[in-house]
Amino acid sequence: MDFTHVSFDWSRARAFLATAETGSLxxxxxxxxxxxPTLGRQVAALEExxxxxxxxxxxxxxxxxxxxxxxLPRARAMAEAALAFSRSAAGLTDEIDGKVVITASEFYAAFRLPPIIARLQRLHPGIQVEIRADNDISxxxxxxxxxxxxxxxPxxxxxxxxxxxxxxxxxxGSADYIASLGPIERLEDLSRARFLAWDSDEALPRLLQGFGVATTAESFPLATRNHLVQWQLCGAGLGLGAFATPEGDRHLTRVPLLPAIPFPVWLVAHKDLAHSRRLRITWDLIAAMMPQLSAASSSA
Structure with a gap:
C-alpha cells in the first residue's frame, strides 16, 4: 500500500492509541x-x-x-506533537479568562487550596479552576x-x-484517645498506641522505630491511602495519624514527645505553559500564599 496517499484522520489514531494503552474499548x-460504539467504529475505520x-x-x-x-510509538509521538501544539497555543495568548487545572494531594486540595482559589476568583472571576485531588502524581x-x-x-x-x-x-489524635493512653512521659509509652497506616508497607513502622517507639503488627489496626479518611478516623478516636502542623494544631491534639517531620513542597508546571498569563497569575498566587499557610511559617 502507498501510505503517501492515505488521507489520515487524527481522531482515529487517537482512538487506536487510547485503546492500546487502556486495553479495552x-x-x-x-x-x-x-x-x-463510536470509538469502535473509529478503530475499525483506521484498520480499513x-x-x-x-x-x-x-x-x-x-x-x-x-x-x-x-x-504504537508513532501514535504516541503524534499525541505528544498535538499536546506541544496545544501548549504553544496556550502560551501565545495574554487572555486571563479560561480554565486552569491544578493537581494536589487530597490534604492540600482540601485545606490549602480553598483560600488560595477564593482569592484568585475574587481577583480574576473569569478564571475557572478544576482541582484534581489525588495522591498520585499527575x-x-x-x-x-x-x-x-x-x-x-520532578x-x-x-x-x-x-x-x-x-x-x-x-x-x-483526638483528645479523648490520647487521654486514654495514660501519661506519656517517655517515647516508650507510645508503644501501646494505635497508629493509622497508609498501607501495608514498612515506612511508618520504620519512622516510629527511628523515633524510639516500639511497634508490632497490632499497632496498625487500620490503613487507608486516603488522607481525608485518615483524618476522620483520627478525629473519631481510632488511632494516631501524621498531619500537617497548622491543621493538626487547630483541629486535633498533638501527641507529646514525637518530633516534627519536615517535607519539601514543590510548585510545578510545564515550561511552555509558564508563558500563559492566566497560568502565571495562578502560579504566582499559589507561590505567594502557600508559605503563609504552611507549617514552616506558623509552627512554634
Missing part, C-alpha cells in the same frame, strides 16, 4: 469521552484505511498485533494538569519547578 471510550489489522480480538480482550505494536508533560503541588522534585526537563518553604507534619 470501554476504558478508551471513557477516557476520550465517547461512546463505545491502513489495510492493517491492529488488534486481535479474543472475546472481550484486545491484543495488539505486530502491526499495532509497530505503529503527568504535567501530557497535560493532565496545568499546575501541581508536589512533595518531590526530573522531567520539560517541567519547571519552584521550591516553596518546607512544610512539616506531626502526629495527632
Amino acid at each position: 470501554s476504558a478508551a471510550a471513557r477516557e476520550l469521552g465517547l461512546t463505545q 484505511e491502513l489495510g492493517l489489522l491492529l488488534f486481535d480480538r479474543t472475546g472481550r480482550s484486545l491484543v495488539l498485533t505486530p502491526a499495532g505494536r509497530a505503529l 503527568d504535567l508533560a501530557r497535560r493532565e494538569a496545568d499546575i501541581a503541588l508536589r512533595n518531590t522534585r 526530573d522531567n526537563p520539560e517541567l519547571v519547578a519552584k521550591r516553596l518553604p518546607d512544610d512539616e507534619g506531626r502526629f495527632y
Whole structure:
C-alpha cells in the first residue's frame, strides 16, 4: 500500500492509541469521552484505511498485533506533537479568562487550596479552576494538569519547578484517645498506641522505630491511602495519624514527645505553559500564599 496517499484522520489514531494503552474499548471510550460504539467504529475505520489489522480480538480482550505494536510509538509521538501544539497555543495568548487545572494531594486540595482559589476568583472571576485531588502524581508533560503541588522534585526537563518553604507534619489524635493512653512521659509509652497506616508497607513502622517507639503488627489496626479518611478516623478516636502542623494544631491534639517531620513542597508546571498569563497569575498566587499557610511559617 502507498501510505503517501492515505488521507489520515487524527481522531482515529487517537482512538487506536487510547485503546492500546487502556486495553479495552470501554476504558478508551471513557477516557476520550465517547461512546463505545463510536470509538469502535473509529478503530475499525483506521484498520480499513491502513489495510492493517491492529488488534486481535479474543472475546472481550484486545491484543495488539505486530502491526499495532509497530505503529504504537508513532501514535504516541503524534499525541505528544498535538499536546506541544496545544501548549504553544496556550502560551501565545495574554487572555486571563479560561480554565486552569491544578493537581494536589487530597490534604492540600482540601485545606490549602480553598483560600488560595477564593482569592484568585475574587481577583480574576473569569478564571475557572478544576482541582484534581489525588495522591498520585499527575503527568504535567501530557497535560493532565496545568499546575501541581508536589512533595518531590520532578526530573522531567520539560517541567519547571519552584521550591516553596518546607512544610512539616506531626502526629495527632483526638483528645479523648490520647487521654486514654495514660501519661506519656517517655517515647516508650507510645508503644501501646494505635497508629493509622497508609498501607501495608514498612515506612511508618520504620519512622516510629527511628523515633524510639516500639511497634508490632497490632499497632496498625487500620490503613487507608486516603488522607481525608485518615483524618476522620483520627478525629473519631481510632488511632494516631501524621498531619500537617497548622491543621493538626487547630483541629486535633498533638501527641507529646514525637518530633516534627519536615517535607519539601514543590510548585510545578510545564515550561511552555509558564508563558500563559492566566497560568502565571495562578502560579504566582499559589507561590505567594502557600508559605503563609504552611507549617514552616506558623509552627512554634
